[in-house]
Amino acid sequence: MSVNTVFLNHAFVEETQASLLVTDLSIQRGYGIFDFFKTINGKPVFLDDHIARFYNSAKKMHLQISQTPAELKGIIAELMQRNNLPDSGIKMTLTGGYSGDAYTLPTAQNLIITQTALSIPKGLQEQGTTLVTYPYQRQLAEMKTLDYSMAIWLQPFIKEHHADEVLYQYDSFIKETPRANFFIVTTEGEVVTAKDNILAGVIRKNILNLEDTVFQLTEREFSLEELYNASEAFITSTTKNILPVLKVDGKEIGDGKAGKVTAQLYDLLLEKIG
Numbered sequence: 001m002s003v004n005t006v007f008l009n010h011a012f013v014e015e016t017q018a019s020l021l022v023t024d025l026s027i028q029r030g031y032g033i034f035d036f037f038k039t040i041n042g043k044p045v046f047l048d049d050h051i052a053r054f055y056n057s058a059k060k061m062h063l064q065i066s067q068t069p070a071e072l073k074g075i076i077a078e079l080m081q082r083n084n085l086p087d088s089g090i091k092m093t094l095t096g097g098y099s100g101d102a103y104t105l106p107t108a109q110n111l112i113i114t115q116t117a118l119s120i121p122k123g124l125q126e127q128g129t130t131l132v133t134y135p136y137q138r139q140l141a142e143m144k145t146l147d148y149s150m151a152i153w154l155q156p157f158i159k160e161h162h163a164d165e166v167l168y169q170y171d172s173f174i175k176e177t178p179r180a181n182f183f184i185v186t187t188e189g190e191v192v193t194a195k196d197n198i199l200a201g202v203i204r205k206n207i208l209n210l211e212d213t214v215f216q217l218t219e220r221e222f223s224l225e226e227l228y229n230a231s232e233a234f235i236t237s238t239t240k241n242i243l244p245v246l247k248v249d250g251k252e253i254g255d256g257k258a259g260k261v262t263a264q265l266y267d268l269l270l271e272k273i274g
């Protein structure tokens with residue numbers, strides 16, 4: 001098997017040769033950010049949205065990216081050429097950097113860009129997914145940080161509750177899952193997703209921006225109670241696109257099947273992805 005090429009700071013290297021020093025703040029304190037997008041048939045999907053979010057996360061976390069967005073796009077294009085993986089996931093990671101006392105934020109960060117083969121199933125996955133709620137508010141929720149401790153720590157809890165993933169709620173208001181945004185369709189047909197203290201997902205944004213549709217798309221707080229009484233629910237993310245949520249906390253949502261609105265939004269999203 002051939003070894004993938006990665007970009008590390010200023011050079012392309014084989015994945016097996018790419019390494020960081022142990023003084024990096026990502027290792028010492030879990031400090032850093034990333035972003036992740038897919039390529040389909042050799043074309044990055046929603047690249048500008050992901051680049052914008054990556055720079056935004058960096059700025060808000062007081063981290064520097066030495067390259068301009070145009071330079072970064074050039075690096076991504078070259079990486080894609082070198083790896084020749086038409087359907088892939090590309091991850092841009094910016095670590096805190098090397099810290100003398102393993103705590104103080106240094107001025108220079110480390111940039112890593114990796115590419116791995118990824119194929120996303122075609123068609124709405126009718127078998128959907130099952131979630132279990134847990135009271136938690138992600139720290140620094142608007143930035144895509146490296147901190148997934150709660151999600152990983154909750155893996156046994158998720159298993160015990162026969163769920164596929166956790167759904168964070170805080171003060172009884174629904175937020176998001178660790179790796180996806182969450183939507184409900186109310187019995188009145190309103191399509192609702194949380195507004196604040198969440199990561200602004202790229203798929204979420206592209207759904208909210210769907211023009212010329214009959215749907216009423218709203219960003220607002222909604223409660224656990226409203227979720228239990230919804231007629232449909234789904235999650236959105238780069239790797240899942242749209243995935244129906246059939247059960248939450250052991251309760252069926254609507255009739256417990258993938259919903260009509262969910263399927264229509266999926267088709268509209270796919271048209272945008274091309």
Ligand SMILES: Cc1ncc(COP(=O)(O)O)c(C=O)c1O
Nearest residue numbers: 179180181199201202203237238
């Ligand atoms: C916390 C969180 N919310 C939502 C999402 C979905 O974002 P996107 O649609 O950009 O993949 C992610 C993606 O990993 C995430 O980590």
